[in-house]
Amino acid sequence: MSFRGLTWDHPRGYNALAAAGGALIAWDRHPLEGFESRSIAEQCAQYDLVVLDHPHVGEAVAAECLIPLESLFAADELAAWGRAAVGPSLTSYRYAGRHWALPLDAATQVMAIRRDLAEAVPATWAAVVALAERVPVALSLAGPHAALTFQSICGALADVPARPGDRFVDRALAREAWALMARLTGDATRAAAAMNPIALLEAMAAGDGPALCPLIYGYVNYAAAGQVRYADAPTAKRIGSTLGGTGIAVSRRAKVTPELLDHLRWLLSDAAQRGFIPAHDGQPSFRSAWTDPAVDAAARGFYGATRATIEAALIRPRHDHAIAFQTVASATIRDGLLRDQTADAVLDTVDAAYSRYHLPGAET
Structure with a gap:
């Protein structure tokens, strides 16, 4: 079974997802402004996976168009990802007592x-x-x-x-x-x-x-x-x-399979965050990547030069x-x-x- 996903049209937002998706997920792209130009409900009506940023979660919850992560993953998995994420990257997707997206990408x-x-x-x-x-x-x-x-x-x-x-x-x-x-x-x-x-x-x-x-x-x-x-x-x-960055949300139209959940787990693994995602133009969400000397050297010092800022970043209203x-x-x-x-x-x-x-x- 294959799934449809929507992400944003920049190498940082697309290349790693497209390379990893293989036959499981076909990723479409929209412009950066697509986050604001079309409602989350409209996007979720057409896609199984939607890359979004955290200010949209309240809109998504009101529209009842996303599956809460607590229905897909164990509490200890979510807690581990929260500890691993740099700054408030996972916390930013928590709203009304539940989490609504996995922090694939971290930025501020x-x-x-x-x-x-x-x-x-x-x-x-x-x-x-x-x-x-x-x-x-x-x-x-x-x-x-x-x-x-x-x-x-x-x-x-x-x-x-x-x-x-x-x-x-x-x-x-x-x-x-x-x-x-x-x-x-x-x-x-x-x-x-x-x-x-x-x-x-x-x-x-x-x-x-x-x-x-x-x-x-x-x-x-x-x-x-x-x-x-x-x-x-x-x-x-x-x-x-x-805080900026993006997360992967699962829409209610998706017929979730174990293969899809394992793929999402892999994207949130230390190996993918420190290796595959940086190697494919992505900007990882794990602190282990932001503090990895090899990852930082390949990015000409980007992560080391800005990590204090992302650790202290403010969360937008949601x-x-x-x-x-x-x-x-x-x-x-x-x-x-x-x-x-x-x-x-x-x-x-x-x-x-x-x-x-x-x-x-x-x-x-």
């Missing part, structure tokens, strides 16, 4: 630096702002990334990680983050405002993009090719970064309508920056959207 926002930048790499947000006076520094603002960048900067500025409340972010903290982002919305940010992370990193790799992007989802592929180097996300009071809120908030923040709007005018709109879309509870 880190600092990307063009290889030809001769200046010292900044470690703090104050140093990033100072560097932007001398070289092109761009924020990642396209699609959902304006909101994600804003959240991460707020996280870096906060005394303690924020908890959900009546507002998206404490207003005083939000104004401070807004001021920092406004200072970095210069020519380089404006030129890159429509570029998703892949496009922005490819421009940097070609020497046409900014010299530095302080927060962008890390792609090992550009480091391994020697085109871009990476460092931990900038700090203020702490590292601020919002409730139903989280994606709708993220879309509105990101467009509002991006447009406000590009139009030089005041902080409170933008933040009032974001908070109104938060009140409309946020459904607290169940995110454990």
